[in-house]
Amino acid sequence: MDVNQEILKLDWKRQPYGLYAPIEYTLSAGGKRVRPQLAMIACQLFEGKEEEVLPAALALEVFHNFTLLHDDVMDKAEIRRGRPTVHVKWDENTAILSGDQMMIEAYKLLAQLPDTKLPTALRMFNRMATEICEGQQWDVDFESQDDVSIEAYLEMIRLKTSVLLATALQIGAYIAGANQSEQETIYQFGIHIGLAFQIQDDILDVWGDPLTFGKSVGGDIACNKKTFVYLTALNLLDKEGLKHELKHWFGQTLENNAEKIAAVKTIYDQIGVRKACERVVEQYTQKALLLLKELPQNNATLQLRQLADQLNTRNS
C-alpha cells in the first residue's frame, strides 16, 4: 500500500475553505512520509492487515504535519519544503486555527480504528502527542539556558523526534497483534533510530554537503543552537581555552555568519568532535539493529534494517 497516495487521497475540498485549504496545502507538500511508513512496516512485520493500520498511519502523518505548521509559526520560518509556510501564504491566525483543526483531523483518522483497538491506540497516541509538546518546550527552554547537559539534550530530542517514530512503530505493531514485549522492543528500536537520526542531522548541519543537505549548512551555528555537536565540543574542551572561544562565538548574533561558521568549524575540527559524534550515531544505530534481532525476521525486518543503516551513512 502506498501511504503517500493514501495521504493525497484525503479530501479537503470542504467549507469553510479558509480552514481546510491550508491543511490541503500542507499535506500536499510531500515529505518522506517516514512515520506512516513505519506504522505500515511494523504492521507487516507482525503480519497484520494493512487496511486496519492505515487510519493510524494517516493520523500520525497528519499530526506530524500539524506540529510542523505550528512550529513554523513559533519559529517564524518562512519556507517549508520549498514553499512559503502557511502563516506567510495566509496569515498567522489561519496557521493557528488550521493547525488546531489538523490536530483534530489526526484524532478523527485515529477514531476510524476498530473499537477493539481504538482505546489503547488512543492512549499511545496521546502520550506521544504530549511528549512532542514537552520536547518542543524543552527546546525553547534550552535557548535561554546557559548550561545544557548532554543528557538533557538527548532527552529533549527523544521527546521531540524519537517518540513519534517509536509510537508509529508501536501502534502499527499493536494493531497487527504484537504482544507487549514485542511492542516495547520495536518502540525502543524507534527511539534509537530517532536519536541517531537527530544527531546525524546535527552533524550534517556542520559538515553536510551544501548541495544535498536540505537546510543551509551552518544554520545551527549561526543561530547559536545548542546541538549535540556543540554540547559534545564543550565537553571535550572542558579544560582548554578554546571553550571560552567557542562560547564567545555562540554569544553573538551576526548579520553575516561566514566568519563565525568557519571559526567554529575550525575549533570543532581541532578537537575531533565530528568523530566523537559519529561514534554516538553508530552506537545508537548498533543498539537499534540489536533490538531488531529480537523481532520476527521477514521482509519488513529487512526494510527496518536498511532504514537504520541509511540513517547512519546518509549525507542529506
Added chain:
Amino acid sequence: MDVNQEILKLDWKRQPYGLYAPIEYTLSAGGKRVRPQLAMIACQLFEGKEEEVLPAALALEVFHNFTLLHDDVMDKAEIRRGRPTVHVKWDENTAILSGDQMMIEAYKLLAQLPDTKLPTALRMFNRMATEICEGQQWDVDFESQDDVSIEAYLEMIRLKTSVLLATALQIGAYIAGANQSEQETIYQFGIHIGLAFQIQDDILDVWGDPLTFGKSVGGDIACNKKTFVYLTALNLLDKEGLKHELKHWFGQTLENNAEKIAAVKTIYDQIGVRKACERVVEQYTQKALLLLKELPQNNATLQLRQLADQLNTRNS
C-alpha cells in the same frame, strides 16, 4: 459532585513548567463551568454513574478553555476573566504551544473513559471539535463579507457556541446509557439553549447594564461585528434610508466610539429591533423546553429547565 473542584484538582505541577503553568493559570481562572455541569446533569437525568462521566466532563471544560486560549491569541485579547491573557502574561509562542497541549490534555481526559464507551464518545467529541473550528473560521470569514444572511449567522453560532453545550449533554447522556433518540433530543435541547444564549449575548452587548454585563457594552458595535442584532436590524430596514446610515456607521473604525454606539442604538430603538431579537430568544427557549418534555422527568430535568429560563431572562 462539584465539577469546579474536580477541575481545580487536576495537577499541572509538571515539568517543563513553561508548558504546564499556562494551563494551570487558564483553568484556575474560574468561569461558570457550564459545559462539564451539563454533562453531569445529563448523566443524572439518565441515572448514570457520575464518576463514569467525569473524565468526559473535564475533557469538555479543558477543550473549551483551550479554544478560549487560542481565540485570545487570534483576537489579540488582553484580558480574560479579569486577568491578563496567556499571550500577554507569557508570550504568543507559549500561548500557541500550551494551547496545543491543552487540547491533547482534553483527549487524555477523554481517554480515561471505559473502553466500552470511549470510541463513540471520542467520535462525538471529534465532531464537536471540528464544528467549533469551522464556526470560528466562519466568524472570521464574516468579518470581511459584506452580506451575511441571518441563516448563515445562526449556523455560525450553532457551530461556535451551541454544539459544545449540545455535545456535553449528549456525551453525558450516552455514557449514562440513554438511547439514540434520547441522545438526539438532549443534543437538540443544547443546540436551542445555545442559540438563545448567544443571541441574548448579542442583545446584552447593546442594551446590557454596564455594571453587570461582563464585557464593555457596545463592544460589538465599536468593532463592527455583524451580530444577530445588527443583521436583524438590516433586515427590518430593508427598504428604508436608515439602512444606509447603519451601514455607514459599521464601515467606520474610530478611536472614540461613544457617538457611534449612541447613534446605532438610536437606529435600533427606532425600529424595535430589540423586541424582534428577544422574540427569537424566546422562541428558541420555548423550543428547548418543549424538547425537555420528551425526556425523563426528575431533578435533573428541573435543573435544565431553570438553566433555559435563566438564559431567557438573564441580564448579565
